[in-house]
Amino acid sequence: MLDLEFMRLAFGAGIVVGLLAPAVGFFLVQRRLSLVGDGIGHVAFAGVALGYLLDLPLVLTALVVSVAGGLSIELIRARRRTAGDQALALIFYTGIAGGVVLVSAAGALNVNLFQFLFGSILTVTRGDLAVIAALGACALAAIALLYRPLVAVVVDEEGARVAGLPVSALNALTVALAAVTIALSMRIVGILLIAALMVLPVIAASRIAWSMRSTILLGMGIGLGSVLSGITIAYYADLPPGGTTVLVAAATVLAAEFWSVVRG
Amino acid sequence: MQGISFAYGHAPPVLRDVNLEVERGEFVAIAGPNGGGKTTLVRLVVGLEEPTSGHVELLVRKVGYLPQRAQAGIDAPLTVRELVTTGRASRTRLVGPLSGADREAVRRAIDRVALVPQADRRLSTLSGGQQQRAFIAKALAAEPELLVLDEPTTGVDVEAQDAIAALLQRLRNELGMTILYVSHEFGAVERFVERIVLIRGGIVFDGPPSGLPDVWHDPSHAHA
Numbered sequence: 001m002l003d004l005e006f007m008r009l010a011f012g013a014g015i016v017v018g019l020l021a022p023a024v025g026f027f028l029v030q031r032r033l034s035l036v037g038d039g040i041g042h043v044a045f046a047g048v049a050l051g052y053l054l055d056l057p058l059v060l061t062a063l064v065v066s067v068a069g070g071l072s073i074e075l076i077r078a079r080r081r082t083a084g085d086q087a088l089a090l091i092f093y094t095g096i097a098g099g100v101v102l103v104s105a106a107g108a109l110n111v112n113l114f115q116f117l118f119g120s121i122l123t124v125t126r127g128d129l130a131v132i133a134a135l136g137a138c139a140l141a142a143i144a145l146l147y148r149p150l151v152a153v154v155v156d157e158e159g160a161r162v163a164g165l166p167v168s169a170l171n172a173l174t175v176a177l178a179a180v181t182i183a184l185s186m187r188i189v190g191i192l193l194i195a196a197l198m199v200l201p202v203i204a205a206s207r208i209a210w211s212m213r214s215t216i217l218l219g220m221g222i223g224l225g226s227v228l229s230g231i232t233i234a235y236y237a238d239l240p241p242g243g244t245t246v247l248v249a250a251a252t253v254l255a256a257e258f259w260s261v262v263r264g
Numbered sequence: 265m266q267g268i269s270f271a272y273g274h275a276p277p278v279l280r281d282v283n284l285e286v287e288r289g290e291f292v293a294i295a296g297p298n299g300g301g302k303t304t305l306v307r308l309v310v311g312l313e314e315p316t317s318g319h320v321e322l323l324v325r326k327v328g329y330l331p332q333r334a335q336a337g338i339d340a341p342l343t344v345r346e347l348v349t350t351g352r353a354s355r356t357r358l359v360g361p362l363s364g365a366d367r368e369a370v371r372r373a374i375d376r377v378a379l380v381p382q383a384d385r386r387l388s389t390l391s392g393g394q395q396q397r398a399f400i401a402k403a404l405a406a407e408p409e410l411l412v413l414d415e416p417t418t419g420v421d422v423e424a425q426d427a428i429a430a431l432l433q434r435l436r437n438e439l440g441m442t443i444l445y446v447s448h449e450f451g452a453v454e455r456f457v458e459r460i461v462l463i464r465g466g467i468v469f470d471g472p473p474s475g476l477p478d479v480w481h482d483p484s485h486a487h488a
Contacts, residue, residue: 030340145359152350155342156402162310162329163354163406206340210386215340 025198119242393424
């Protein structure tokens, strides 16, 4: 399997995605924003479509549009003029509708969009892997460096404000990191399923972890294991890698829940 | 606080023309009926709300704040030490790991609330009183000059209330900390405070507990 270059590229990208998605997802889940990843995923679709229309690298356009969409959700939510779920719905449907219109305008409705929606092992190029590795490393470094203030905000946002932390900037950073994760992951897991990889490993980890730090680290381990086994199963069983990866992660949640009940 | 008025949106004002000055080292109880504006008052003090008119001036730099019904806003397992460490945020640099001095300050804060044996236990496994002490330790971790506690004994048993009252008295005596204590009932703390400020849309009483009119002795029923 590893004799094939496309599999080596897929595994390389999968390692980054498997570690990054739960690390970012931890902060979304704890802020009760689990569905933000889904919303940004739909916006990423518009970014892919824009890439087709402008003939630009799709990862780049998906990245730019996702970050803009994520920051818009955070801005609307933070101003509290619209309920959180309504803000999400607005961005969610605008993203998917914009994507369809842009793809149509680019005359690309016949292209294989399926691979972006649900992931495909064959689509990772060497250039993609370089971008995924570089941006993934930057995103993980940002989380490691800003771990304490990010945690302070999710534990007690008002307390963090009283302490003088730049709460709005840290919240914006969280959704920007989510957007980066989604743009980087769309080749492997697909933009409609990446949110699951941000959320499910964290849920599984929280059932068996003994501290907050161990929740993040276990979540990253479960995410990595889910992606690597998902890609492997997908290769041998000729299945879509995104769906397979997410099903592995979902199975991990059930196993962790079972363990948690047995342990008492 | 000078000439403070505050309203949420277009609703009628919650507070009208409040003037309040608290000296360094004072232990002040903020009392009054539910909906009287106690929590709004302390949220104005710590900067979580902006007054509609008037101004608030804090002459201290570090403020520890324990919000009403304090609870960690997360589902993940959280240890006492992790919770208290988040309270150190205002004293540490934004980026990078915690320094040795910061770790020591966190340990001291946990020690002050007598939770050292439980420091690495999950918060959810502690009793209500122990959890509340952990949140007080979080507020103490920044070594504040002003400690603002909003209903810190709600939902804890009498024994735990006594422990919290004794702890606050010790903090005040040993560290000279200024304490604003919001509650609709005082229990064990009443004998320690030297000043009660009664709030019902504005300040209706400000003085020593002994001066409190009988009808207001239980401030939660202050309808006069």
